[in-house]
Amino acid sequence: AQKVTQAQTEISVVEKEDVTLDCVYETRDTTYYLFWYKQPPSGELVFLIRRNSFDEQNEISGRYSWNFQKSTSSFNFTITASQVVDSAVYFCALIRSYNTDKLIFGTGTRLQVFP
Amino acid sequence: NAGVTQTPKFRVLKTGQSMTLLCAQDMNHEYMYWYRQDPGMGLRLIHYSVGEGTTAKGEVPDGYNVSRLKKQNFLLGLESAAPSQTSVYFCASSYSGPGGTEAFFGQGTRLTVV
Numbered sequence: 001a002q003k004v005t006q007a008q009t010e011i012s013v014v015e016k017e018d019v020t021l022d023c024v025y026e027t028r029d030t031t032y033y034l035f036w037y038k039q040p041p042s043g044e045l046v047f048l049i050r051r052n053s054f055d056e057q058n059e060i061s062g063r064y065s066w067n068f069q070k071s072t073s074s075f076n077f078t079i080t081a082s083q084v085v086d087s088a089v090y091f092c093a094l095i096r097s098y099n100t101d102k103l104i105f106g107t108g109t110r111l112q113v114f115p
Numbered sequence: 116n117a118g119v120t121q122t123p124k125f126r127v128l129k130t131g132q133s134m135t136l137l138c139a140q141d142m143n144h145e146y147m148y149w150y151r152q153d154p155g156m157g158l159r160l161i162h163y164s165v166g167e168g169t170t171a172k173g174e175v176p177d178g179y180n181v182s183r184l185k186k187q188n189f190l191l192g193l194e195s196a197a198p199s200q201t202s203v204y205f206c207a208s209s210y211s212g213p214g215g216t217e218a219f220f221g222q223g224t225r226l227t228v229v
Contacts (some may be wrong), residue, residue, distance in 0.1 A: 004157075030178065035217060044222050045220035047218070050217050068178070078147070091157060102173050103148070103207075105159075106157055107155055
């Protein structure tokens with residue numbers, strides 16, 4: 001069975017702090033994709049990143065970085081120098097690549113960044 | 116580009132009433148999905164479609180029906196609404212198979228069943 005766990009329900013930080021959102025996944029497949037989505041207070045879901053199971057290189061995009069470690073089945077997301085606009089719910093998600101199956105979401109982590 | 120558009124954005128239903136949520140995408144995507152979002156439970160897949168004329172059940176299909184008569188539209192129906200169906204509903208579409216590309220989401224429909 002596939003599962004995505006985001007153990008952190010809510011995180012509060014002060015602006016300019018670094019924050020890491022954890023994502024642990026379970027799958028028996030060797031080929032799969034992992035995603036992060038952001039849901040700001042306005043409610044829409046915004047795609048942030050997609051990573052396939054064969055690419056363990058870390059990725060950096062501005063203040064965002066992702067650490068994919070197959071050995072620990074984790075795909076963690078770090079925001080450096082957080083800003084108030086980063087306040088949102090962040091979802092990690094998993095899908096198998098060969099199956100027309102569902103995109104499985106974690107329960108989300110609510111990040112609040114205070115000025 | 117409009118992307119994925121959901122209609123309506125808000126709705127209040129009485130128990131037992133029926134309604135249809137419309138999802139339209141203008142990106143020529145093959146795959147379309149309906150999710151519901153409930154507090155503390157993330158997004159759960161209701162039904163999905165891998166192409167025009169096809170539909171399949173997701174995690175929580177009971178009480179819902181769907182149709183994909185046209186490639187660009189994916190309809191979600193509630194035949195007899197129940198308070199347990201109070202939720203925020205999201206439609207999504209993607210170009211290729213799962214993992215091939217990211218899914219694009221609509222703005223959501225907030226449904227309250229009283």
